Amino acid sequence: MNAAVAALRAVLPDRCILANDEETRPYECDGLAAYRQLPMIVLLPENEAQIMAAIAVCRQLNLPIVPRGAGTGLSGGAMPIAGGVVLSTARLNRIVKLDPTARTAVVQPGVRNLAISEAAAPHGLYYAPDPSSQIACTIGGNVAENSGGVHCLKYGLTVHNVLRVRMVTTDGEIVELGSEALDAPGLDLLAVAIGSEGMLGVVTEVTVKLVPKPRVARVVMASFDDVVKAGDAVANVIAAGIIPAGLEMMDRLSTQVAEEFVHAGYDTQAAAVLLCESDGIAEEVEEEIARMSEVLSECGATALAVSRDEAERLRFWSGRKNAFPAVGRISPDYYCMDGTIPRKHLAHVLQRIEAMEQKYGLRCANVFHAGDGNLHPLIMFDANVPGEFHRAEQFGADILELCVEVGGTITGEHGVGIEKINSMCVQFSRAELDAFLAVKRAFDPAGILNPDKAIPTLHRCAEYGRMHVRHGRMPFSNLPRF
Amino acid sequence: MMTIQDFADTIGHAAASKSPLCIRGGGSKDWYGQDVQGTVLDTTTYRGITDYEPTELVITARCGTPLAEIEAHLAEHGQMLAFEPPHFGPNATIGGTVAAGLSGPRRQAAGAVRDFVLGAVLVDGKGETLHFGGKVMKNVAGYDVSRLLAGSLGVFGLIAEVSLKVLPKPVAECTVQLRMNDVEALRRLNEWGGQPLPVSASSWHDGVLTVRLSGARSAVDAARKRIGGELLDDADGWWRALREHDTAFFKDAGSLWRLSLPTVAPPLAPPLALQGTQLIEWGGAQRWLRTDADAATVRAAASRAGGHATLFRGGDRRDGVFQPLAPAVLAIHRQLKHVFDPAGVLNRGRMYKEF
Numbered sequence: 132m133n134a135a136v137a138a139l140r141a142v143l144p145d146r147c148i149l150a151n152d153e154e155t156r157p158y159e160c161d162g163l164a165a166y167r168q169l170p171m172i173v174l175l176p177e178n179e180a181q182i183m184a185a186i187a188v189c190r191q192l193n194l195p196i197v198p199r200g201a202g203t204g205l206s207g208g209a210m211p212i213a214g215g216v217v218l219s220t221a222r223l224n225r226i227v228k229l230d231p232t233a234r235t236a237v238v239q240p241g242v243r244n245l246a247i248s249e250a251a252a253p254h255g256l257y258y259a260p261d262p263s264s265q266i267a268c269t270i271g272g273n274v275a276e277n278s279g280g281v282h283c284l285k286y287g288l289t290v291h292n293v294l295r296v297r298m299v300t301t302d303g304e305i306v307e308l309g310s311e312a313l314d315a316p317g318l319d320l321l322a323v324a325i326g327s328e329g330m331l332g333v334v335t336e337v338t339v340k341l342v343p344k345p346r347v348a349r350v351v352m353a354s355f356d357d358v359v360k361a362g363d364a365v366a367n368v369i370a371a372g373i374i375p376a377g378l379e380m381m382d383r384l385s386t387q388v389a390e391e392f393v394h395a396g397y398d399t400q401a402a403a404v405l406l407c408e409s410d411g412i413a414e415e416v417e418e419e420i421a422r423m424s425e426v427l428s429e430c431g432a433t434a435l436a437v438s439r440d441e442a443e444r445l446r447f448w449s450g451r452k453n454a455f456p457a458v459g460r461i462s463p464d465y466y467c468m469d470g471t472i473p474r475k476h477l478a479h480v481l482q483r484i485e486a487m488e489q490k491y492g493l494r495c496a497n498v499f500h501a502g503d504g505n506l507h508p509l510i511m512f513d514a515n516v517p518g519e520f521h522r523a524e525q526f527g528a529d530i531l532e533l534c535v536e537v538g539g540t541i542t543g544e545h546g547v548g549i550e551k552i553n554s555m556c557v558q559f560s561r562a563e564l565d566a567f568l569a570v571k572r573a574f575d576p577a578g579i580l581n582p583d584k585a586i587p588t589l590h591r592c593a594e595y596g597r598m599h600v601r602h603g604r605m606p607f608s609n610l611p612r613f
Numbered sequence: 614m615m616t617i618q619d620f621a622d623t624i625g626h627a628a629a630s631k632s633p634l635c636i637r638g639g640g641s642k643d644w645y646g647q648d649v650q651g652t653v654l655d656t657t658t659y660r661g662i663t664d665y666e667p668t669e670l671v672i673t674a675r676c677g678t679p680l681a682e683i684e685a686h687l688a689e690h691g692q693m694l695a696f697e698p699p700h701f702g703p704n705a706t707i708g709g710t711v712a713a714g715l716s717g718p719r720r721q722a723a724g725a726v727r728d729f730v731l732g733a734v735l736v737d738g739k740g741e742t743l744h745f746g747g748k749v750m751k752n753v754a755g756y757d758v759s760r761l762l763a764g765s766l767g768v769f770g771l772i773a774e775v776s777l778k779v780l781p782k783p784v785a786e787c788t789v790q791l792r793m794n795d796v797e798a799l800r801r802l803n804e805w806g807g808q809p810l811p812v813s814a815s816s817w818h819d820g821v822l823t824v825r826l827s828g829a830r831s832a833v834d835a836a837r838k839r840i841g842g843e844l845l846d847d848a849d850g851w852w853r854a855l856r857e858h859d860t861a862f863f864k865d866a867g868s869l870w871r872l873s874l875p876t877v878a879p880p881l882a883p884p885l886a887l888q889g890t891q892l893i894e895w896g897g898a899q900r901w902l903r904t905d906a907d908a909a910t911v912r913a914a915a916s917r918a919g920g921h922a923t924l925f926r927g928g929d930r931r932d933g934v935f936q937p938l939a940p941a942v943l944a945i946h947r948q949l950k951h952v953f954d955p956a957g958v959l960n961r962g963r964m965y966k967e968f
Contacts, residue, residue, distance in 0.1 A: 235875075307942070311919040316936040317946055411829065415828065418829045503749070566758070573949045
């Protein structure tokens with residue numbers, strides 16, 4: 132038994148420590164299964180005191196800690212570090228308090244996203260952010276990634292729906308960020324903690340906002356014979372003063388594979404299909420659906436269908452929600468990208484992606500959170516064909532650079548993790564990356580919490596060889612290139 | 614007109630010579646926070662909307678752009694800053710609005726300044742120009758430093774440019790008033806908050822609950838029937854006066870406290886609050902208090918209720934206007950200050966005397 136295991140056994144019950152390869156194997160990757168690393172130890176603490184004790188040991192032994200929720204993340208943020216510890220919050224899975232009058236819930240980090248809404252449902256309330264993995268993903272992970280979902284244009288991201296986070300820092304301190312009220316004194320550290328990819332502290336408790344469940348929801352499905360027209364239709368819906376509850380676009384390939392898989396009733400001849408949802412009270416939804424339909428028709432929709440009942444609404448959505456597994460049926464492997472772009476550049480970006488398909492000899496289906504500009508290209512490849520995964524990775528990196536080029540970002544909701552760490556060198560300057568690293572040190576001076584994720588070092592960027600260029604200046608000009 | 618480089622040079626020199634600077638836009642909120650120190654760094658000449666595409670729901674403007682200009686421009690396209698920021702003077706700038714982090718009546722429904730910040734250009738205390746966030750709605754690349762700047766009171770640097778999410782103005786809006794006491798008002802506000810009602814603002818004062826409904830015409834009509842009350846004329850003017858603290862309650866001399874509390878916190882009881890000396894907003898989450906009680910008493914009451922208290926205007930400001938921070942949280946504040954302003958020259962002590 133090595134010294135680290137012995138030291139951890141001294142402070143945690145045996146049932147909370149996994150140290151054999153067969154036990155730790157399930158933790159070697161998260162939802163980004165192409166990147167794997169076996170950890171030395173996996174810890175499954177059951178309460179905050181155990182988390183503090185474990186962190187104290189790790190700090191003393193200088194062991195890197197990778198916090199982990201359900202491991203559904205798509206950017207390798209929870210991928211272990213060689214010789215390090217994975218700290219799972221899965222066993223802290225209690226809803227501590229649900230106050231229907233205050234419309235808040237206090238939950239432990241291992242509570243599943245959907246479990247909060249289920250617990251709130253009897254009160255006519257729910258937790259709004261609904262990432263597609265919501266059946267499995269945990270609130271602790273949602274805080275780490277600032278998760279969104281298909282309804283976030285209207286209802287916001289995790290950062291808009293969390294009031295308070297309690298976390299343990301590697302200093303061994305418990306810090307409370309935010310409060311049960313709408314704000315807290317001092318700097319808005321809560322905003323920095325949310326989306327910090329488990330690098331600033333280990334979350335031990337979260338207070339979330341609950342909102343009234345809309346009485347009715349209906350969705351308009353519109354077909355377009357041209358992607359440009361579909362993009363313009365999205366802009367015109369917004370210009371008409373409507374914020375849809377959901378506004379999604381699928382290109383022809385994703386529509387076709389989804390239709391074959393779930394028979395959602397999609398128009399497989401369309402160049403793009405839009406799903407535009409309204410929710411609220413019945414009269415309001417009727418009013419909004421009428422206005423949406425009018426705008427979509429004016430923009431040249433070749434077909435329009437409005438869901439007549441809840442079953443039909445769910446059927447229209449089923450294709451979009453199953454787009455990823457549908458792609459999985461026609462391709463042995465796929466690689467999901469997550470850039471965000473100003474919506475006006477959609478047609479240009481899709482054309483460029485099409486050209487990249489030729490260049491890399493790989494197909495790509497596109498689903499798009501059209502309301503907020505978040506694009507998910509699904510690059511299809513076969514990992515058993517030598518070189519294909521590498522080509523898919525390069526294809527993905529090219530897409531992300533394109534997103535930055537048109538004024539967007541390399542990740543809208545999946546996080547940087549280990550996957551997009553090189554692309555950070557393209558989006559940010561040396562001074563900006565230095566600032567991020569310094570922010571991390573302000574919370575984690577020991578530098579043991581999920582190190583080497585999300586924020587690349589200067590050295591790493593130099594090795595990557597793709598430099599941030601702004602105003603034509605190369606910020607790494609003083610460094611040798613590899 | 615100043616350029617970013619001019620600002621960077623000025624700040625760089627100030628850092629080198631350890632000369633404090635006070636970053637100032639229109640000066641409409643000079644009174645907010647601790648006393649200002651240092652030579653004024655005027656941002657008002659660095660102005661102009663640099664990017665606005667109504668269909669993208671994003672506006673980008675330089676810090677010295679008057680808030681009124683931005684609101685007028687958005688209104689031409691039927692859009693608005695949904696956090697409904699108070700101006701507190703005709704010269705308010707967008708940079709100062711973000712740095713002060715104050716939100717108006719619509720905050721209870723739409724969110725605060727920080728909820729709408731998408732990106733910012735910061736000239737930090739080292740004279741470095743840093744870009745955080747961007748002009749898109751969803752962005753999780755790097756830590757969310759741009760939201761951290763909302764309400765930072767300039768302690769990290771000059772917020773030179775900011776991108777904000779904007780929203781369409783509601784199709785329909787109306788305001789009703791109902792007579793009731795504070796206990797009943799808080800009970801109703803919390804009850805309505807749990808139902809799909811389009812309440813976009815609320816205020817209780819001196820026995821009258823005022824509620825604004827905003828949204829689709831049919832939703833507003835249905836809610837009005839449900840809630841009842843008397844329709845208020847010139848509702849826009851009424852909410853503007855409240856937002857700008859241009860009412861008798863706010864114009865009184867003496868200390869004005871802002872308490873940020875859970876909406877379900879009970880009404881403030883005598884002797885802390887006497888009849889007519891409190892004004893409740895944000896569904897119960899923001900409570901304004903006129904009181905002669907000392908700071909320790911007010912802060913203790915706010916803490917017990919699960920919130921915090923700010924000495925907003927007047928009173929004895931020597932012991933700090935903001936609620937003291939827990940030691941571990943203060944330590945992180947000091948570290949962050951050191952990250953962005955190691956020489957400690959920018960808006961020193963404006964938030965807390967420790968930095």
